[in-house]
Amino acid sequence: MQLHTRRITQTGFATWLACCAEIAAAQGIYSCVDAKGRKITADRPVPECSDRVQKELRPSGSVKRMVAPVPTAQERAAQEEKDKRAAEAAAREVEEKRRDRALLLRYPARDVHDKERANALGQIDEVIKAASKRTTELGEQRKAINTDFEFYKSDPAKAPAPLKRRLEENESSLSVQKRFIAEQEMEKRRVTMRFDEELVKLRQLWTLSGAVAAPKALGSAPAGK
Structure with missing residues (x-):
């Protein structure tokens, strides 16, 4: 036992x-x-x-x-900042790839991009054309107003209030139209720049994807693009 x-x-x-x-x-x-x-x-x-x-x-x-030794508070803060920057860079890369896929899906070939460029610029040109026509009409009105003011050339202060008001309204409308046309010209340059930047990126994407990106002749497409 x-x-x-x-x-x-x-x-x-x-x-x-x-x-x-x-x-x-x-x-x-x-x-x-x-x-x-x-x-x-x-x-x-x-x-x-x-x-x-x-x-x-x-x-x-x-x-x-x-x-490894236990990091100090300063070292931990530096590492956290480094990790934060790395995470932000990774997020930017993911977002850039997403935009690239969307861009390639929207413009599978050069002619599609050129056509949309032409349409976008054409719409702005139509707006500028309408504003320019209105500017010409205001110019003709101004001539008529100036003719009426000839009677008060020696003393413009004696001109009737309605005539003075017509002159002020004409000058104000003309200023508005000129400012509007200048804004549209700036918008046209901005749109052109955007399409140019897109085209640079698209050429790379088309090459990588093996897409056919042969341009078509478009009258409104910028030369050399």
């Missing part, structure tokens, strides 16, 4: 030792030299060496890995 009990005890002890060995192997052994020059060994990262590299050793004594 005692012999049987002793065997069970020995078996349990052996099992306990095996478990301890497995735990030690799993946890590893940490070794370092602290700021005071002391060599410290422990079964977990050594707090006294948090500011320097520590070695994690295998039970055999070989180096399993090097444990």
Whole structure:
């Protein structure tokens, strides 16, 4: 009976030792030299060496890995800023690829892009043409007003209020039309620049996708595009 009990005890002890060995192997052994020059060994990262590299050793004594020092608040802030910039750059890259796919889907070939350019600029030209026509009409009205003012050339202050009002309204309307035409000319340049920039990108996308991008002759398409 005692012999049987002793065997069970020995078996349990052996099992306990095996478990301890497995735990030690799993946890590893940490070794370092602290700021005071002391060599410290422990079964977990050594707090006294948090500011320097520590070695994690295998039970055999070989180096399993090097444990980096705990970063300072300044280092953590710098790393967080670096990670933030990397995330923003990755997000921009994803967005750029999305825009490229949408651009290529909208303009699968050069002639499609040229046609939309011509339509966009043509619409602006029609608006400018209408405003220019109105400007010409206002100019003719101004001539008639000036003719009426000839009677008061020696003393314009004596001109009747309705005539003065016609002159003010004409000058105001003419100023509005000229400003509107200038704005449309600026819009035309902006649209042209946008299509030029798109074309540069599209040429790259067409080449990468193997799309046929042969241009067609369009009268309103910019030369050399």
